[in-house]
Amino acid sequence: MVKLFAIGYAGRDKEKTWEHIEELKEIGVPEPSSVPELYALSPSLIDQSEEISVVGNKTSGEAEIVLIFDENGDVKVTVGSDHTDRDLETVSIQKSKQICDKPLAKETIDLADIEDEWDDIKLYCDVLVDGEWQKYQEGTFASIIPLVEILNFLEKHDVPKKDAIVYSGTVPLINGFVYGDGYRCGIHSDKLNKTISIEYKLDKLKE
Known part of the structure; x- marks a missing residue:
């Protein structure tokens, strides 16, 4: 059975990461027990459809690098x-x-094909507000802890090297949280001239 994990607080600039943690504490978000932090989640959350259901109006997407360790x-x-x-x-x-489904692209790239350009790969997210797409996140993998640190972190926490999906870090928000009606996330490799993206809308259930 596939296992699902998410790495939180994976910013490469540790000082900015702690500044962000302090900002979150001011609005009531508890401080993590470690930085980075690992969260084990139910694999049933993986969603490759074009719509997810959420409760209320205060949920938001977040573009993430995802590593998939297959059965081999x-x-x-x-x-x-x-x-x-x-x-x-x-x-x-x-x-x-x-509590929220985790949208995931169906297309993948072999790590070996992009490992040498890792820091230069683009990661972005747009948010749909009042029928218009707005830039929400934009950066490169260089904003996130290096690949070797991600892999060492996973090994330290006994994450299996087979049959595992790991949401492995994000880039900063441009203007803070936006609770939109949809999200469009992607990665782009200049070396391969290739973009992988997802786009999904929200079905907002009443509380």
């Missing part, structure tokens, strides 16, 4: 969205992640 131990790279309930995040980060 080979590593694929793709993009996903660590969609999270921001209200529930003030109670429990783990629960806020577990």
Whole structure:
């Protein structure tokens, strides 16, 4: 059975990461027990459809590097969205992640094909607000802890090297949280001239 994990607080600039943690503490989000932090989630959350259902109006997407360790131990790279309930995040980060489906692209790239350009790969997210797409996140993998640190971190926490999906970090928000009606996330390799993206809308259930 495939296992699902998410790495939180994986920014490469540790000082900025701690500044962000302090900002979140001011709005009630508890401090993580470690930085980075690992969250184990239910694999049933993986969603490759074009719509996810959420409760209320305070959830938001987050573009993530996703590493997929297949049954042979080979590593694929793709993009996903660590969609999270921001209200529930003030109670429990783990629960806020577990309550929302995790959109995931169907297409992947072999890690070996992009490992030499890792820091230069682009990661972005747009948000749909009032029928218009707006830039929400934009950066490169260089904003996230290096690949070797990600792999060492996973090994330290006994994450299996087969049959595992790991949401492995994101880039900063441009203007803070936006609770939109949809999200469009992608990664782009200049070397391969290739973009992998997902786009999904929200079905907002009433509380």
